[in-house]
Amino acid sequence: MKKIYILEDLDCANCAAKIENAINELDIVNKASVTFMTKKLVLDADEDKMEQAIQETVKIVKKIEPDVIMKEK
Numbered sequence: 166m167k168k169i170y171i172l173e174d175l176d177c178a179n180c181a182a183k184i185e186n187a188i189n190e191l192d193i194v195n196k197a198s199v200t201f202m203t204k205k206l207v208l209d210a211d212e213d214k215m216e217q218a219i220q221e222t223v224k225i226v227k228k229i230e231p232d233v234i235m236k237e238k
Contacts (some may be wrong), residue, residue, distance in 0.1 A: 166215050170206040172199065172226065173234040180230045187225045193218045206235070 175181055181201040188197035188206075193214040198207045210218035226233050 166212040167207060167209045168215065168219070169238040170208065170235045171238050172204045172206055172230075173236055174232050175201065175204045175230060177230065183229050184226055187229065188222050191218065191221055193221065197222070205238070 172181070172184075178201045181199045184206075185197055185199040188194055188199075188208070193210055195209040195211065196207075197209065199205070206222075208215075208218060208222060223235055226235055
């Protein structure tokens with residue numbers, strides 16, 4: 166199951182890479198990709214684990230870039 170989010174106020178390419186790498190380290194996530202130019206995050210996880218994956222992703226984003234807001238597209 167895939168979900169797409171916009172990372173509002175993401176202004177650091179290095180931070181985008183850190184966010185992507187940290188999310189991909191989660192066992193519950195099949196794949197995550199962050200595109201800095203479009204500020205798009207694509208999160209892929211099994212349907213039964215998606216809610217937990219979203220919660221963990223929000224924590225990671227806030228830890229690396231506290232001002233970024235994750236909005237579902």
